Amino acid sequence: MSGAFAVVVAAGRGERLGAPVNKVLLPLGGKPVLRHSLEAFEEHPDVDLVAVVGAPGELDALRKAARGLMKCAFFVEGGPSRQHSVMNGLRALPLRHVPVLVHDGARPFLSARLISDCVASVWQYGSGVASLPLTDTVKQLSGEGLTTPDRSRLRAVQTPQAFFLDELLEAYEAAFADGCSLTDDAGAMERLGKEVRLVMGDRTNIKITEGADLLFARALSGDLCPVCGQGYDVHRLTTGRPLVLCGVTIPGDLGLLGHSDADVAVHALIDALLGAACLGDIGRLFPDSDPAYLGISSMELLRRVTERLTGWRILHADVTIIAQRPKLAPFMDQMVKSLSAALPGCAVSVKATTTEGLGFAGRGEGIAAQAVATLCRA
Numbered sequence: 001m002s003g004a005f006a007v008v009v010a011a012g013r014g015e016r017l018g019a020p021v022n023k024v025l026l027p028l029g030g031k032p033v034l035r036h037s038l039e040a041f042e043e044h045p046d047v048d049l050v051a052v053v054g055a056p057g058e059l060d061a062l063r064k065a066a067r068g069l070m071k072c073a074f075f076v077e078g079g080p081s082r083q084h085s086v087m088n089g090l091r092a093l094p095l096r097h098v099p100v101l102v103h104d105g106a107r108p109f110l111s112a113r114l115i116s117d118c119v120a121s122v123w124q125y126g127s128g129v130a131s132l133p134l135t136d137t138v139k140q141l142s143g144e145g146l147t148t149p150d151r152s153r154l155r156a157v158q159t160p161q162a163f164f165l166d167e168l169l170e171a172y173e174a175a176f177a178d179g180c181s182l183t184d185d186a187g188a189m190e191r192l193g194k195e196v197r198l199v200m201g202d203r204t205n206i207k208i209t210e211g212a213d214l215l216f217a218r219a220l221s222g223d224l225c226p227v228c229g230q231g232y233d234v235h236r237l238t239t240g241r242p243l244v245l246c247g248v249t250i251p252g253d254l255g256l257l258g259h260s261d262a263d264v265a266v267h268a269l270i271d272a273l274l275g276a277a278c279l280g281d282i283g284r285l286f287p288d289s290d291p292a293y294l295g296i297s298s299m300e301l302l303r304r305v306t307e308r309l310t311g312w313r314i315l316h317a318d319v320t321i322i323a324q325r326p327k328l329a330p331f332m333d334q335m336v337k338s339l340s341a342a343l344p345g346c347a348v349s350v351k352a353t354t355t356e357g358l359g360f361a362g363r364g365e366g367i368a369a370q371a372v373a374t375l376c377r378a
Helices: 035-043 059-065 082-092 110-126 165-177 184-193 213-222 263-274 298-308 329-342
Strands: 003-009 047-054 072-077 099-104 125-133 140-141 145-147 157-162 196-198 227-237 243-245 249-252 254-256 312-322 347-355 366-377
Touching: 003 035, 003 125, 003 249, 035 047, 035 059, 035 110, 047 059, 047 082, 047 184, 059 072, 059 110, 072 082, 082 099, 082 165, 099 110, 099 165, 110 125, 110 157, 110 196, 125 184, 125 329, 157 184, 157 254, 165 184, 243 263, 249 329, 254 347, 263 298, 263 366, 298 329, 312 329, 329 347
Parallel strands: 003 047, 003 099, 047 072, 125 196, 312 347
Antiparallel strands: 099 157, 125 157, 140 145, 227 254, 227 366, 243 249, 312 366
16 A cells, blocks of 8 residues: 655754754765655655655755655745644645654655555554664663663654554644643654554664764765875976975975976875865866966965865875985975865875986986875765
8 A cells, every 4th residue: 555645854953963054954975964864755655745844944945955856745834843843744735544654854864664664554553653672771860769661661762653644633733732742743642542553663764963973874874985096296307496395395406397386296185185086187177288377386276176175074195205306304294284284184194205216206307296185075
């Protein structure tokens, strides 16, 4: 059987998370948190219609997050509490004796199995509420001290919580009429003496409430999987030019030839960053045929590249300079400080090596640099 509806509640503010926007609009796995739940309902054959409940002033943002999803037919303003918001969502749907699944928009890892189990439980028993056995021992506070309930008889309740739409709406209306405050949908049915059936939830069906939850969600979605890029560059040594490496001017008679300041180490690092983010290479962004970049500081180019890395966090940068001369060991600390200032929060390593007199670097004709950069989604 099919024809079920869903109410997705996305009207919270998420103060505990401390995010600048509603937490359901934060990016997760390349799309808003809310989109994950909506797509689960969109792709499920048992669900026909979805009502999305949002905070006043945010419905346009929620519509944007749901763009292209045909089952999201209703966008409704929420109220001062979750209870009000669920009520508004239920009233927006066509009144029928069909299962309705109430789900938190901040639970992005809703599985098709859980939707199916909740809907089937409603058709068979009149309700289906996702829940999990407790794995931690629970202590109950009382005036006489602590007591330890039998955790085998306790359950942690999740969403979806599913009931027949007309019956859940009647239960909510009765709760409002009695001035009763509810924390979940099952509570409304329990007040009327209705049996509430539990179905097995998912450990990954987490609700994003605090910063640790968001970190766990990003790990589950793959956002925290690091990506790496590598860069390599070479410049010829010549007279009449300063030698600049990692933004540090090295005293001497020879410098590197190039359209910019020819900082070969920073050029290699830029290519590594761009490669990790799949954004091309330094020559494509800053061509040496463009007079705008004549003599420009490579540190300025690095700054512009980091601005392009929207949605990325730079974790680590490792640069190796290959030069027979001059001796670079006295300048290593300055180079690290220079790059660290340009890449705040990033672990920076700068090394130098020779080629034991072999090749163009060994003959003192030029300097090469290699770099590796590691990024993850911000």
